[in-house]
Amino acid sequence: MTARAGAGTVLLRALKAELAHLGRDRWDQFLLFGMPLILLAVIAAMLFQGVLRGVPVAVVDQDHSAFSRAAIRNMEASTGLRVVAAPTDLEAAWPLMRSGRIYSLAYIPKGASRDALRKPEAVIVYYNGAFQTVGSLAASAQTTALTAAALPLIRDRAHAAGVPAARLSPPAVQVTVLGNPQTSFELFLGGLIAPGVLHLLTACGAVMAMGRELKGGSLADWSARMEGRTAAAILGKLIPYVVVFTLWGALWIAWLCGWRGWGVEGDMAVLLTGVFALAAATAAISALLVVLTGDLDVSFSATAIYAGSAIAFSNGTLPLTHGPAFAQIWSAALPFTHYLKLQNEQMVLGSSLMTSLGPLLTLSAVALGAFALAVPLAKRRAGRAPKANALSFPLPAASLPGAFVATFKGILSNRPVSSLLLLAVVAYAFYYPLAYVGQTATRLPVAVVDQDRSPLSRRLIEALEATRAIEPATVAASPAEAERLLRDGQVDGVIHIPDHFEASLFSGAPRGVGVYLNGAYLVRATSIGKALGGAAASVAGHALASVENATRLAERLPSVVQRPLYNTTEGYGSYAVPAVSAIILQQTLLLGAAVLAGIRRETGARPLRLRGFLGLWGALTLIGVLGSLFYFGFVFWFQDYPRMGEPLGLLIAAPLFAAATAGLGLMLGSLFDRHERVMQILVGTSVPLFFLGGAAWPLFMMPQPLAWAAHLSPATSAIQAFVKLNAAGARLSEVAPELLTLAVLAVLFGLGAAWRLCARSEGEARPAQ
Template identity: 60%
Template sequence: MTSNRAAFARAVRDETRLLLTRPWDAFVAFGLPLILLVVIAAMFAPGVIRQSPAAVVDHDRSSFTRAAVRNMQASSGLDVAYAPATLDEAMALMRQGKIFSFAYFPSGFTAGAFRQPEQATVYFNGAFQTAGALTALNQSAAIASAAAPALEERARQMGVPATALSPPDVQVSIIGNPQLNFELFLGGLLGPGVLHLLAACSAVLAVGRLMQGKSFRPFKIAHGGRTTAALAGHLTPHFLIFTLWGLAWIVWLCGFRGWGVAGSLPLLMLGMAALMAVSVALSALLVAVAGDNDLAFSATAIYSGAAIAFSNGTLPLDHGPRFAQFWSDVLPYTHYLRLQTSQMVTDGAKPAAVHDLLILCAVTLGAFVIAALAIRWRANREPKVEALTFPLPTDSVTGSFAATFVGIVKARPVASLLLLAVVLYAFYYPAAYSGQSATGLPLAVVTSSQTATTRTLVEDLNASHAIEVAAVASSVEEAQNLMKRGVVDGIIVLPDGFETSLARGAPDGVAIYLNGGYLVRVTAIGKAAAGAVADVIRKRLNGLPEVARAASLTPSLKQVSLFNPTEGYGDYAVPAVSIVILQQTLLLGAGVIAAIRRETAAPVLRLRSRLGLWLALTVIGALSSLFYFGFVFWVQDYPRAGDLIGVILLAPLFSAAVSALGLCLGGLFDRHERVLQVLVGTSAPLFFLGGTAWPHFMMPQPLVWLANLFPSTAGVQAFVKMNSTGASLSEVAPEATVLVVLVVIYGLWLLAPDLRTIRQRQVTAQQTSS
């Protein structure tokens, strides 16, 4: 009788042989992770946004505004590429995506700026919030820097001492990521998340091919009844391969890129291994319990594909919708990311990281045990042969068009992608961002004494929507310990005698420490904390007439978020993510149709039938797009219908490109499950390649060319601009042109065999006639 050790060893050998000898298995294990990690590394290598295109509308044309423009041109973060004559021209540039922000100086600004409340305004594109907000911040800093000398001169003329105009310096320190570098933040977020999904998909097919007709009886017989040991053996190569990929990514970020490990490297490595272990164990569980590969892949895409969104790594969910909070706590990736951030970035408390590690290990063990029990149960069942077909007439446009709709309803794997997934993701994914903005983020205030000023500061902080004071500490060490334990995300340190120094006009500095592991939290806490400190200072200065009078002469500067006035994270992320969802569901659905026909040796479709199939999928994709841009965006109140006619005209073009690509790719796979195994893991990188969260001008040009091979890249740019900014079809002409080119390229690829046949027949006919 076979021993457990022998069954385990045999399963390891069998699975390893498959991974090394079957091309698609080898590609998923070795080729695809390398490709995606290289893309992620190249995409975020610049780290910090520099030379962001901006504009200045200068109706004042004064020495002050010229100084402000010089400061902008000297800033490494700005490229003042345009000087439009009017606000309308500047808005048109923004709608076209040529600039991300512009400063507006009204006529007579300088003449009134130091005598009456006049205002300069910096407008930024809130639909592309990452680049827009950072560009606006740099323009605002340049304007403020130009104003300082003029204000000092005006105060001197009034006889106000320079010290009286000096507010306390606010020193902001970012713990773990002082440069606010996106390579560390997004690279650390996206790399492990993609590997988590790839490992899960690879393991689904590994366990799924052990099952025949919803039964594991042949698997049980082959391994002498030692199904549990054999299951562990089949999962082990996938666990080891993707763990090594994860460790390689850590070496890349922390070693070659020089980010280092702030905490415990062994604990970080164990966390990566635990993430891959739970990935393969949950895959085994889903296959064994569902008894269906397609259903297991769908469940994997749901829990792992959206894990990054629900991980608290982007928009924090601490005070978000209850479902989002619950689902975030359930997902394994949330616990891994918390462990990684604490040990890689911020040197967090090790007991908290160990707690997350133990959770991952417990879920792995539980999932594996339940999977093993379910396999034993299914091993007692007789296999049931299930016929999976997608019949189409071989030479009829209308027949193939109509049969496609019938086939979608009857073929469960296709229906789940083109119908159920479209509806499910319309409401599931946005749930992570329904809170729109970071709220209730915990903060600690360090003060040695409770004074009226410190009490006012605490009240102002608690009044902020973004943050709340979770603790008032007596020492920096006490507050830093709270941050390491994850109790607070930021610290404000008020120096001894702060109120006294403020009153005498020579205030000491205020220190603000922020957790650099989560850039969205840093932004929210930093803005709220700085605003509260400034408000306390303003209230105190109101008691000093000369100082208040001089301070009121400062030029007023306002930032305005266009196309996303609330600066909501959902209003910024969901419109772009929706394009990727629409592409992936249609791409996978079309690919599965083509793969099913190849898998079942269905008759080859001629030109007319291929056209009918392509047309039907294009109609389905266009209707799905309009369902999102119309009904879904309306229900969830996302930006929509800025140019409704343009959206209606462009949706079929986008769908035609996607469906043609899906049909072409699907024909390459030996079985329909391969479509999901290979393509599901590309979703998150494709979102970032779309250029909303990370702008194209910061990516290497060859990578931008590669990104444009996917319809989602031009689709994201075009539909976000039309839905959110109101851009017209003519203003998104470059993106529309890309989609037209893709339709032609992928259409020719799809129809190439038939076109060659037609050409050969024409040549033969000419030779016969001659």
């Protein structure tokens, strides 16, 4: 009797077997090397400029004064703005806003300069809240230009009125963003998107590696080859994926922090250890999912749910501290949440090693725990008898109505397809928005350094406590102590009230209030900065109001009012979810259509005739239309998102979008040797495709070739069209470019799918061998 091989021998055997397979299998090679290279290159190019520049805006100047002309010159001189239109009135400006040609609009009414001292709110800046990131930044830049133009006007009026020269003015608010002083989206989004994509690719690769050994839901054959050494066999199989994706993570850090110059504020060794721990935890969870379900399709679906939405639930954008209990628990259970915390602490903030020890230990515990659970479950699955595989998707080859009806019957009886086209559409409609139920960042902890200890500083602290966005949670003795709290993640912001703050305010030379923000989380930083700055200005303004008018200079700048359009509450969910919905609709339909085509190729189904193809394509298009109407009707009503602004436009856009997506899915699915490849290869594209849609990061900031290529994804035009139609109530003519693009894509992808799926001669109509 031959002695049983040792664990080390089996580990090496499994490792060599996996490496030999990777040397043969081009699709697995593409997942390990091609997909990361392509997706990381896209992310790097997309975010290369980092800081928003040249945002298109407009000015309605009805004042025609020195003030308004100076304001327009300031806007034109601003690197962040590009004045592209000067409509005569607001009615002429609204189509520009609805169509997306501008993101912000400054309205200077007649008499604004004459009445500046008496009516400081006369000037209004409107911005597109449906594209909140770009719109709010453009509005802030226009506000700055208007304020700067008003300063000479106010001084001249004060001098003419004989106001004394003692200049009492509110204190400046000096904002410092730690770790990201330029508030660059390259560092913020690059540090968020790329690790999330690599996390998802790691999961897909490891799921396929383990699932490949399933035969009818059993691991008996594989276990026999590995002589029952399950732990060693699983470890040897997963090692290549952990190593390769750890190296990709290290390469991205080298690009972002080295080549692009952002640097690593903390310990590089701890950061790289975190990259490895995330890859190990992800691979272990993948193995656990496969041996737990015994089904490769179900494992991929579970992977798409937990890893595909990891960015949304990671606290990287909107914090979940005060969100629903499920969202908080789910966020804490996801390994990517803990990795992102560690990465921001070491890469951006320079936190202490003890601070990052918690997330590192959590990732290690997840990896070990998932692996420990997978081993006995794999042994149990090795003891099961394989089940017969009845996978098929037959369709009448030459009948349009027959193929149309048979497609629906096949979807209902085919779990891999129905789970994507039906169950995933409904599940994601209620699952994904849970990350954004809170809408705005609230009760974010801040530290207060009060070195003045005056009645005015106490009133300022009380004003901070009254705001909804922040909560003064800690009183620090010094700025250095407060900065340490910020770097170690105990607070999200710091406000420093300097010594002699109250006295300097009344002496005419106010000392500034210092605000320090966490540059790793720009959404939080924006909320805290607005709240702190607003509270400081309000308290100082009330204090100055008590001074006799005859002894002070009324150097009040006109208060430029900012008004968001189409998302009046400035809710993050109302901004993010409508755009993400287009990606959800695209990816579920595209993956479902591709899996269907993959099943037909895998099972050697008979090629279709043109009429049969049109029936199949038409059925999938109808499913996509019904899904779109379900989202934009019931789901948006249920979640209270902007909806159904222009029904006619939606009724035209939805079929074009669905037809283009279904055609693309059928075309891509026909390329794969087995239907599981669809999920393995294409799931990782979801996040980059969303950002290429221009909702979070505008297309005009991307290299022109990349912006053109982005339109090959139907979701790019769909995001723009659906958001404008639903939120802004855009007219049909205002989304005509997007509709035309979708129509062209529908024709191109439909022709491509027909060429791939249809028989091109009578001889090809026989079943494939």
